[in-house]
Amino acid sequence: MKLSVNGVEHELDVEPEMPLLWALRDALGITGPKYGCGIAQCGACTVHVNGLAVRSCVLRVGDVQGPVTTIEGLGQADALHAVQAAWIEHQVAQCGYCQSGQIMAAAAFLAIQPEPTDEQIDRAMSANLCRCGTYTRIREVVHTAAAKLREA
Amino acid sequence: MGRLAKITRRTFLVGAAALVGGFAVGYVAYKRDPKNPLLDDLADGASTLNPFLLIDAQGITVITPRADVGQGAWSVLAALIAEELDLAWGQFKVDPGPPSAAYYNGKVAAEGFPIAATSDSFFARNGRAFGDVVGKLLGLQVTGGSSTVADAFDRLRVAGATARRMLLIAAAKQTGEPIDSLSTRDGQVLTADGRAFSYVALAPAAARLAPPHEVALKPASQWRLLGKPMQRIDMVAKCTGTAAYGIDLRLPGMLHATVRTNPFLGGGIRGFDAAEARSMRGVVAVLPVKGGFGVIADNTWRAFEAAARVKADWGPPAHAFATDALFAEAAASFVAERRDSRFKDEGDVDAALAAAGASAIEAEYRVPCLAHAPLEPMNAVAQWQDGRLDIWTGTQIPRFVLAAAAELSGLDEHQIHLHQQISGGSFGRRLEDDYVRQAIELALAHPGPPIKMTWTREEDMRHDFPRPFAVARMRGVVADGRVQAFDLGIASASVTASQMGRIGQSVPGPDTAIVAGAWDQPFAIPNYRVTGYRVPDALPVSSWRSVGASGNGFLHECALDELIHAAGADPLAERLRLCTHEPSRRLLQAVGEMSDWGTPLPAGRGRGLAYTLSFGVPVAEVVEVTATAAGIRVDAVHVAVEVGKVIDPVNFEAQVQGGVLWGLGHAMFAELTHAGGRVEQSNFHDYTSLRLYQTPRIEVRTFETTGEVRGIGEPPVPPVAPALANAIFAATGQRIRELPLVKQIGFV
Numbered sequence: 001m002k003l004s005v006n007g008v009e010h011e012l013d014v015e016p017e018m019p020l021l022w023a024l025r026d027a028l029g030i031t032g033p034k035y036g037c038g039i040a041q042c043g044a045c046t047v048h049v050n051g052l053a054v055r056s057c058v059l060r061v062g063d064v065q066g067p068v069t070t071i072e073g074l075g076q077a078d079a080l081h082a083v084q085a086a087w088i089e090h091q092v093a094q095c096g097y098c099q100s101g102q103i104m105a106a107a108a109f110l111a112i113q114p115e116p117t118d119e120q121i122d123r124a125m126s127a128n129l130c131r132c133g134t135y136t137r138i139r140e141v142v143h144t145a146a147a148k149l150r151e152a
Numbered sequence: 153m154g155r156l157a158k159i160t161r162r163t164f165l166v167g168a169a170a171l172v173g174g175f176a177v178g179y180v181a182y183k184r185d186p187k188n189p190l191l192d193d194l195a196d197g198a199s200t201l202n203p204f205l206l207i208d209a210q211g212i213t214v215i216t217p218r219a220d221v222g223q224g225a226w227s228v229l230a231a232l233i234a235e236e237l238d239l240a241w242g243q244f245k246v247d248p249g250p251p252s253a254a255y256y257n258g259k260v261a262a263e264g265f266p267i268a269a270t271s272d273s274f275f276a277r278n279g280r281a282f283g284d285v286v287g288k289l290l291g292l293q294v295t296g297g298s299s300t301v302a303d304a305f306d307r308l309r310v311a312g313a314t315a316r317r318m319l320l321i322a323a324a325k326q327t328g329e330p331i332d333s334l335s336t337r338d339g340q341v342l343t344a345d346g347r348a349f350s351y352v353a354l355a356p357a358a359a360r361l362a363p364p365h366e367v368a369l370k371p372a373s374q375w376r377l378l379g380k381p382m383q384r385i386d387m388v389a390k391c392t393g394t395a396a397y398g399i400d401l402r403l404p405g406m407l408h409a410t411v412r413t414n415p416f417l418g419g420g421i422r423g424f425d426a427a428e429a430r431s432m433r434g435v436v437a438v439l440p441v442k443g444g445f446g447v448i449a450d451n452t453w454r455a456f457e458a459a460a461r462v463k464a465d466w467g468p469p470a471h472a473f474a475t476d477a478l479f480a481e482a483a484a485s486f487v488a489e490r491r492d493s494r495f496k497d498e499g500d501v502d503a504a505l506a507a508a509g510a511s512a513i514e515a516e517y518r519v520p521c522l523a524h525a526p527l528e529p530m531n532a533v534a535q536w537q538d539g540r541l542d543i544w545t546g547t548q549i550p551r552f553v554l555a556a557a558a559e560l561s562g563l564d565e566h567q568i569h570l571h572q573q574i575s576g577g578s579f580g581r582r583l584e585d586d587y588v589r590q591a592i593e594l595a596l597a598h599p600g601p602p603i604k605m606t607w608t609r610e611e612d613m614r615h616d617f618p619r620p621f622a623v624a625r626m627r628g629v630v631a632d633g634r635v636q637a638f639d640l641g642i643a644s645a646s647v648t649a650s651q652m653g654r655i656g657q658s659v660p661g662p663d664t665a666i667v668a669g670a671w672d673q674p675f676a677i678p679n680y681r682v683t684g685y686r687v688p689d690a691l692p693v694s695s696w697r698s699v700g701a702s703g704n705g706f707l708h709e710c711a712l713d714e715l716i717h718a719a720g721a722d723p724l725a726e727r728l729r730l731c732t733h734e735p736s737r738r739l740l741q742a743v744g745e746m747s748d749w750g751t752p753l754p755a756g757r758g759r760g761l762a763y764t765l766s767f768g769v770p771v772a773e774v775v776e777v778t779a780t781a782a783g784i785r786v787d788a789v790h791v792a793v794e795v796g797k798v799i800d801p802v803n804f805e806a807q808v809q810g811g812v813l814w815g816l817g818h819a820m821f822a823e824l825t826h827a828g829g830r831v832e833q834s835n836f837h838d839y840t841s842l843r844l845y846q847t848p849r850i851e852v853r854t855f856e857t858t859g860e861v862r863g864i865g866e867p868p869v870p871p872v873a874p875a876l877a878n879a880i881f882a883a884t885g886q887r888i889r890e891l892p893l894v895k896q897i898g899f900v
Contacts, residue, residue: 014451015433022453026408031400032393034576035452036527037609041836044527071393080392087391091383091802094810095222096390097527097576103391122845129836131527131577132222133813135847137806 003064005030006073016062020054021045023061024070032071032100036129043128046101047071053108071100074107082152083107086145094132102128106142110149116142186291189252190215192566199359201315203254204233204308207355212244212339217255218304219295219548220248220386221526221578223865224803227384229304231799235377236312236370237351238336246385248572251550253291258284258307259299261292264648266495266664268672269768270733295548296583296695298767298863301799305861306369313367315358322358323349372797382800386574398546398573399531403602406533407436408452410606411590412459413444415614416829417691418470421445429458438462441593448598452606459608469829473691475621478826479518482623485643485685492646492686493662496671499679504637508629512637513718515626517710517889519703520823521618522696523839528576529612530587534595535602536561541568542602543592546575548582552655556585560592579814580695583651584617613839614831617694618824620645622666622703626711629679630719635726637679640711642667645690647699654692669701669766669870670708674733682708691826697814698866701766705870706819706877706891709762713878714887723761723878724749735794735858736765739772742792742853747774756780757787758883762874768860769867770794773812775848775875779883783898786816786848786876791868793852796860804864808852811868817842819873821894846899 003010005028014023019038024030024047033056036044040055047056050066075081080088083106093099102125109124110116116124121142130138190200198208206213216229226246234241249255262283267276286292287303316336323341324331326349333344340348372379389395414421424445426438434454439446445462449455505512532545541561547553550570557568575582591605607615622644629637646663653659664671666684696702716726724744731737740763744750747759756779763772776788789812798804821840825832833839873891880897881887888896 018451018453022451025400026451026453029402031396031402034397034527035399035529035606037836038456039609039835039837042527075392077388077392077394084391088383088387091387091806093384093387093390094224094806095527095575095577096386096395097222097397099390100393126843126845129527129841129843131525131579131814131841133810133817133842134806135813135842135844136809136850138844139847 001062003061004067006069012061014061017060019057020047020059020061020064020068021056024056030070030072034097034100036098041129042098043101043105044098046104046128048104048108051108051111053105071104074104081107082148083110083145086141086148090137090141090144092134092137092141094134098128098130102130102138106145110142110146114146114150116146186253186256189250189254199355201318201355201359202311202363203249203252204311205315206247207352209352212239212351213247214244215249216246217249217252217293218300219546219572219575219578219582221295221546221548221575221582223300223807224384224800225295225300226386227382227803228301228799229308230385231377231382232304232308233312235375236309237316238338240338241377241383243339251293251554251570253293255293256287256291257294257299257303258287259303260294260297261286263297263299263767264664266493266662269765270674291551293551296580298769298866301863302861305797309369310367313369314363317364317367318358318361319351319354321361322354326354326357378799379797381802384803395574397528397576398533398544399528399576399606401533401544401573401604403533406602406604407448407450408455408606409446409448409594409603410452410455410459410608410611411441411444411446412462412464412611413441413615414466415831416466416469417473419467419829422465422467424465425463429461432458432461437598439594439597441590446590446594446605448594448603456608471689471691472829473826474828475825478621478690479623481690482621482643482687485687486625486641490643490685490688491683492666493664493671493684494681495667496680496682498677498681499637501637501639501679501681504629504679505627505639508637511629513628513630513715515711515714515889517624517626517707519622519706519891520825521621522818522822523613523616523618523824523833524579524581524696525613525616525839526575526577526579526581529607529609530581531604531606532588532591533602533604534591536595536599539567541592541595542571543568543588544571544573545588545591546573546578546582547585547588548578549585553585553588556589557592560589561596579697580699581616583695584654586615609836610834613834616824617650617692619696619702620647620690620693622707624707624711626714628711628715630715633719633721635677635712635715635719635730638677638712638715639681640670640708641683641685642670642704642707643685643687644703645687645693647693647695650693651695665700667704668699669704669764673708673765674736675727675730676732677730697811698766698869701764701870702815705762705764705766706873709764709871709874710877710889713762713874713881722750727761727763733770735855736763736770736772738855738857739763739770739792739794743772743774743790746790746792746851746853747776749774756883758879758881760875760877760879760882762871762878764867764870766867766870767863769862769864771867771871773871773875775872775879777876777879777883780900783900784880785900786846788849788851789816789872789875791850791852792855793864793868794855794858795862795864796858797856798854804854805852807864808868809850811864811866812850812872813842813847815869815872816876819876819891819893820899821892823892
């Protein structure tokens with residue numbers, strides 16, 4: 001099957017029922033999306049399909065219709081996405097394991113809600129679990145990221 | 153485990169008599185510095201000036217030999233060296249280095265001694281110094297006990313300053329300039345007339361010099377890096393998906409695997425039928441491992457799927473652990489023969505209680521088992537090939553892992569290469585070696601390719617070594633608006649005995665973890681007693697962020713709050729009256745100011761105060777809550793902490809925020825329960841964590857007045873649960889004596 005990830009077309013020989021997460025991680029070697037729970041509880045595996053945030057651990061790769069963007073495709077060290085730049089400015093990550101998913105969730109959210117309130121941020125970001133407790137900074141950083149995106 | 157085990161058996165932790173024996177035989181060894189492990193396999197053209205510095209043509213590598221589990225250990229350790237060595241931030245690489253006695257932790261052992269952090273007695277001073285002897289003698293390379301910064305603060309600055317001095321001497325010899333005319337900046341030695349000589353060029357000559365015996369350290373006023381906001385070295389990688397955790401490792405020819413062991417703890421496996429699993433796509437092998445089986449495949453998901461189809465014949469549990477029975481056993485443990493310690497016994501508690509008669513106050517408190525559940529499930533990569541065993545994993549105990557690998561493989565330790573990886577959290581989980589042993593077992597049974605063993609979340613949740621349950625009994629006497637007597641008994645399983653038991657060691661003497669954060673609090677209550685009771689044959693338990701204090705903060709501070717209210721006193725004023733430790737009094741006053749303590753609140757709102765001294769760090773916290781129609785909302789947490797010296801204020805604040813939310817979320821929602829010998833929870837749907845919308849505002853005020861450098865990973869955790877419960881009492885009048893609080897009251 002064909003799969004477009006971060007602008008690159010891949011030819012994949014895997015079962016259609018394999019979760020997108022494992023096709024990305026183990027078949028394609030794209031390890032930014034993380035395995036945390038496997039049942040859409042933690043959000044560490046969040047990627048974009050057609051620009052929308054999805055849980056790649058429960059999405060069958062055979063059901064993916066459209067281009068996939070992972071954290072690696074969102075921006076790179078020398079070409080950061082505004083959300084990543086804000087994250088670095090606020091020094092959000094601790095262990096960092098959930099942060100790929102947090103950043104992808106925030107980027108998809110801000111694309112449709114460029115001027116969010118605290119309440120909207122809470123609602124949009126509460127599906128992403130962080131065990132280290134970076135939530136205080138996440139609430140702040142989404143505002144910073146929104147401002148950066150509006151300036152851009 | 154060879155020499156490490158023999159010494160360990162005699163001396164490790166707590167038993168004062170045993171420690172003295174170790175001291176007598178070990179003093180000469182203690183005076184010698186361990187060998188620099190970087191000298192082994194030193195590449196041509198590479199130089200090492202001490203165990204923390206490697207310089208070659210590619211540049212400068214700083215060795216950061218602790219586990220980075222998210223607390224930023226590699227950044228803070230690198231900063232200590234870079235400060236004295238005059239390196240620019242970012243001009244060097246970091247590497248955790250090999251397991252080595254040279255990377256011993258001189259602070260972690262003392263945490264097990266019954267010495268109050270506020271004590272300045274002869275015994276206390278010598279006991280603390282003795283912790284360094286134990287750590288160095290045993291080569292205890294351990295990450296834990298919030299000891300990383302405290303242990304490294306002097307040692308790594310001295311390493312940086314020593315190396316700088318050697319580079320200066322080398323430059324003076326090469327240029328003929330007097331050494332006092334030379335300076336250093338950004339990895340170069342500069343002459344007075346402006347010529348620059350890079351450390352890379354000078355390193356070979358410097359490495360041939362004898363290290364100076366004494367060096368001067370920079371005064372804090374001259375620091376460029378320390379004490380200033382830093383950019384963590386891992387931040388860009390963690391925000392761009394390029395940070396490689398152990399679970400992300402990719403090696404040529406690597407296979408993917410998973411392991412299942414008996415969910416009935418300790419039950420073992422009588423056999424398994426893997427016919428269907430072996431026929432599944434991508435499955436390479438299904439093999440027995442200790443207590444279960446492993447599936448090796450070409451993809452992790454295929455291994456997971458195949459493991460689910462293996463029909464295992466599990467043995468019955470070794471103990472049919474059940475939560476109700478464990479609590480009943482703890483409740484039955486307040487007896488003389490199970491008494492473990494009584495480090496605090498002031499005044500005459502029995503007489504005070506007898507005099508009070510029926511007016512004495514009694515209450516029982518309990519805290520549950522808790523899972524670590526770091527977001528990265530346990531994993532390790534192992535490869536057994538050509539007489540060499542390689543292991544890639546995140547571990548807080550690299551030398552114990554090396555010893556375990558030697559035991560499993562029959563190899564000498566020099567044939568085993570352990571490559572430390574960054575971890576997606578740990579909270580104490582990676583103080584265990586079970587998951588690494590499983591990867592090694594698979595590699596030994598399937599030689600050749602590297603095999604990455606990854607647990608499912610379910611395996612991780614069911615095979616944790618939890619924070620132990622505890623039951624506490626409080627009796628107290630109040631009179632004249634004051635707390636007159638406070639008697640606290642705590643019955644729990646011994647973390648120390650359980651953890652050490654798993655590496656074949658028995659531990660003499662009492663376990664301070666059973667009463668940590670309770671016996672050692674600086675309050676001058678006239679009749680004040682804290683007694684630990686050990687619940688025998690309880691389930692295997694382990695260190696969980698803030699260890700014994702994690703539950704004891706709740707037990708001590710809710711019980712004290714209850715007595716203060718019974719006395720009709722104000723929780724802040726009475727604690728201030730009782731507190732004998734001046735830095736701690738400042739913290740209590742600070743959280744009082746921060747929270748406008750004493751000003752009236754509308755009905756349904758409340759403030760709760762708690763204070764815990766743990767890991768040498770006093771922390772006071774006030775939690776503010778509102779009782780809403782949808783449940784309790786946690787509005788704010790005010791934190792005041794005394795830590796002696798802050799190395800990176802940005803990361804410091806993050807650790808405080810994280811510790812507060814760790815303590816808060818578990819206090820509100822989390823418990824790990826057992827039935828019929830197995831863990832009842834399996835994933836984050838039934839082991840509930842705090843979410844962003846439940847996160848309060850957190851305000852942190854930091855004091856650096858004692859000058860004593862301490863760690864901050866754990867101390868913010870213990871006071872938040874009692875501060876929350878005390879706030880709920882203030883808001884609602886409901887005194888909750890059991891965690892998680894959600895069993896008694898709803899949250900927004």
